[in-house]
Amino acid sequence: MRVTICDVGPRDGLQNEPETLATAVRAALVDRLSAARLPRIEAASFVRREAVPQMAGSEEVVASIKRRPGTEYSGLALNERGYERLAAARLDRVNFSLAATESFSRRNANQSREVAVAAAERILERSELPVTVTISVAFGCPFEGRVDPGVVAELAEGLAARAEVVLADTIGVATPSQVRELVTRTHAPGVHLHNTRNTGYANALAALEAGATLLDASCGGLGGCPYAPRATGNIATEDLVYLLENEGVETGVDLDAVIATSAWLEGVLGRRLEGYVYRAGSFPPG
Ligand code: MG
Numbered sequence: 138m139r140v141t142i143c144d145v146g147p148r149d150g151l152q153n154e155p156e157t158l159a160t161a162v163r164a165a166l167v168d169r170l171s172a173a174r175l176p177r178i179e180a181a182s183f184v185r186r187e188a189v190p191q192m193a194g195s196e197e198v199v200a201s202i203k204r205r206p207g208t209e210y211s212g213l214a215l216n217e218r219g220y221e222r223l224a225a226a227r228l229d230r231v232n233f234s235l236a237a238t239e240s241f242s243r244r245n246a247n248q249s250r251e252v253a254v255a256a257a258e259r260i261l262e263r264s265e266l267p268v269t270v271t272i273s274v275a276f277g278c279p280f281e282g283r284v285d286p287g288v289v290a291e292l293a294e295g296l297a298a299r300a301e302v303v304l305a306d307t308i309g310v311a312t313p314s315q316v317r318e319l320v321t322r323t324h325a326p327g328v329h330l331h332n333t334r335n336t337g338y339a340n341a342l343a344a345l346e347a348g349a350t351l352l353d354a355s356c357g358g359l360g361g362c363p364y365a366p367r368a369t370g371n372i373a374t375e376d377l378v379y380l381l382e383n384e385g386v387e388t389g390v391d392l393d394a395v396i397a398t399s400a401w402l403e404g405v406l407g408r409r410l411e412g413y414v415y416r417a418g419s420f421p422p423g
Contacts, residue, residue, distance in 0.1 A: 139387040141351045143177035144170045144374050145329070146402075147198075148213055150359030152182060152191050153370060154406070160194040162405060164201040169401065170356065171205040173394035175374070179232060179353075181212045183219035188247075199226040211269065215246055215253075220260045232269045233257050233300075237289050240280035241273065241307075245363075254292075261299045270296050271303040271329055275319065277310035279364040286319050293323040301326055303353065306340065308362050309333025309369075313343035320347035327351035330372050332358060332411070333365060337372035338380055345386065352377060357399035358411030373412030375399060379419060392419050 147167050151158060158166075167180045180202060181195035195212065202210065211230035214220045223231055235253050236242035242250040261268055275289045293302045302325040306316070309331030316328065320343075328344040330337045330353070341352055354377045360370030375395040378388050392414075399415035409416075 138345075138385065139389070140345065140349075140381065141176050142374060142377065142388050142390055143179060143211070143327075143351060143353045144175045144356055145179040145353045145371060146170065146355035146357070146359045146374070148179040148182050148192070149329075149353070150355035150357075150371060152189055153361040153363065154191065154359065156406065157191045157193070158405070160197040161201065163198045166356075166398070166402065167198070167202050167210070169394070169398040171203070171208040173391045173398060174389055175208060175395075176389060177209045177211060177230075177351075179213065180210045180228065181223075181226070183212055183214050183222040183226075196222065196226050199228060214260065215248075216256050217259055217263075220264065224264075224266060228266070230267050230269060231260060231264055232271060233260055234271045234273055234305075235292065236273045236278075237275050237284050237292060238278040238281045241278050244280065245273070254295075257296070257300075261296075268300045269303055269327070270300040271305050271327075272325075273305045273307045273329075275304040276306045276315055277308055279308055279362075286315075286322060289319060290323050293325055297324065301351070303327035303329050303351065305329035305353075306331055306337075308365055309337060311340055312336050313339045316340045317343040317347045320344050320349050325349065327353065329353035331360075331362065331368075331370060332372050333362070333368040333370075338376065341372060341377060341380070342384070345381075356395055356412070357402050357415060359402070369411045373399070373410075373414065375414040376412050379414045
């Protein structure tokens with residue numbers, strides 16, 4: 138069994154961190170992850186600079202990356218303008234994010250769900266790049282509570298033929314049976330999990346059991362959620378790789394290289410990260 142891990146640290150991770158890193162440091166992070174043989178990296182975000190200052194200078198980041206064959210570089214776009222910038226920067230894949238609930242769409246992306254769906258449709262129509270659509274708050278919403286799986290299934294169904302669908306537990310509220318059921322029902326190939334309530338890794342295994350083949354994670358567990366300021370972020374890439382490889386699931390990722398990357402990041406950010414394995418080390422020690 139083999140899965141694809143997408144390291145979303147350089148985008149989803151850093152975007153939710155308080156500090157804004159220099160573009161050279163962000164490019165260095167991407168290069169360290171590709172050297173660790175991550176098959177996919179979400180490298181940058183093409184949204185308005187005023188909306189997300191942490192992601193300013195995405196073109197510069199992408200231009201300074203050393204492209205590694207075998208790594209697919211994706212970026213986030215929320216509208217056609219973002220798609221155009223992303224395509225001009227010559228990334229390999231578009232990640233479009235769509236909220237499952239109206240309130241989250243308005244608060245997080247400043248547009249109604251209907252407008253967001255229409256934007257997704259236009260990008261799907263014109264994109265020459267493969268498109269991933271991440272359905273955020275697919276399990277729970279900070280404003281609307283539990284999300285009806287039927288609503289998510291309907292969204293996913295409308296996109297499945299043209300996009301790779303990723304179900305996101307944006308605020309980390311899901312538990313394994315919910316993940317198993319929604320992945321089974323939607324046939325979504327991907328999940329994006331947060332470890333906010335310490336269920337992220339159990340959820341990852343449940344998603345794989347249900348047939349998912351793509352897992353988002355971030356080195357060191359970088360990231361968070363603006364609606365849960367004290368909470369942890371994405372599941373950590375190195376913790377996920379350690380778990381999966383020992384469970385007989387191939388990732389192709391160089392675990393020691395990811396651990397070294399998180400240790401480096403700890404120095405860059407000047408604080409301990411959320412992940413466990415970069416502190417404990419692998420086992421048996423290499
Ligand atoms: Mg995330």
